[in-house]
Amino acid sequence: MKEHIRIDSTYPHVLIMTAVQGEQDAVLRGLGEAKGFDVRLAGVGPASAAARTATALTAAKYDLVISAGIGGGFREQADVGSLVIANEIIAADLGVETAEGFASVDELGFGSARVPVEPHLPLKLLQLLKSTSIPTSIGPIVTLSTATGTANTCAELSKRIPGVAAEAMEGYGVALAAHHLGLPVMEIRAISNIVGPRQRELWKIKEAMQTLETAFSILPEVLHR
Numbered sequence: 001m002k003e004h005i006r007i008d009s010t011y012p013h014v015l016i017m018t019a020v021q022g023e024q025d026a027v028l029r030g031l032g033e034a035k036g037f038d039v040r041l042a043g044v045g046p047a048s049a050a051a052r053t054a055t056a057l058t059a060a061k062y063d064l065v066i067s068a069g070i071g072g073g074f075r076e077q078a079d080v081g082s083l084v085i086a087n088e089i090i091a092a093d094l095g096v097e098t099a100e101g102f103a104s105v106d107e108l109g110f111g112s113a114r115v116p117v118e119p120h121l122p123l124k125l126l127q128l129l130k131s132t133s134i135p136t137s138i139g140p141i142v143t144l145s146t147a148t149g150t151a152n153t154c155a156e157l158s159k160r161i162p163g164v165a166a167e168a169m170e171g172y173g174v175a176l177a178a179h180h181l182g183l184p185v186m187e188i189r190a191i192s193n194i195v196g197p198r199q200r201e202l203w204k205i206k207e208a209m210q211t212l213e214t215a216f217s218i219l220p221e222v223l224h225r
């Protein structure tokens with residue numbers, strides 16, 4: 001008789017938050033029959049994401065929370081078609097403007113605009129993604145309530161946050177709700193466009209959804225399932 005070896009997962013119940021339905025569908029296609037994952041809609045922007053993640057976290061017990069979807073990549077850090085896994089999730093517009101420039105809530109002493117991520121999982125996912133053709137990088141992902149639409153804002157963000165790899169609009173909200181409950185977090189973004197002057201017609205949404213699907217087909221293996 002075949003012997004079945006059971007490997008207990010450190011993360012038996014995982015909550016995945018996506019902004020919109022298309023992203024949710026891509027993640028669900030990737031996960032396939034994998035057990036232990038709930039994929040919920042966060043809505044667009046950090047406030048909606050925080051509120052809806054907090055609601056989901058009061059309704060059930062989870063061991064890991066992931067913000068996932070498409071995102072903008074910073075030139076020379078993350079190309080369209082690539083995947084970025086966060087090593088830090090940063091609310092890039094949470095602070096004040098001063099005559100000397102932007103000052104974050106950290107500098108003002110009002111909490112932190114940065115949420116640390118689970119340190120081992122990004123590298124494990126990166127390693128397993130080597131079996132695919134998806135270029136993958138690990139770096140800071142910023143959350144903004146207003147998506148960047150000019151070269152000036154893009155340059156300012158790159159200067160202020162060294163190595164910033166991607167931007168999206170929900171990560172910090174999802175991460176903060178999880179962090180308040182002591183839960184580990186991740187953010188995974190499939191790059192649909194380059195951050196800078198807004199050129200919506202150039203966004204490669206279909207390709208980014210395919211990248212997202214592939215990443216989530218690998219994730220159960222990363223979490224030992």
Ligand SMILES: O=C(O)c1cccc(C(=O)CC[C@H]2O[C@@H](n3cnc4c(=O)[nH]cnc43)[C@H](O)[C@@H]2O)c1
Pocket residue numbers: 019020022023043044045069070071072073146147148167168169170192193194195205
């Ligand atoms: O038009 C569509 O078919 C479509 C399908 C799925 C998603 C969208 C979105 O526009 C989602 C917005 C969502 O995407 C993130 N995102 C993507 N690129 C950026 C960016 O350059 N800067 C900030 N956010 C970006 C973001 O998280 C939004 O929630 C459309």
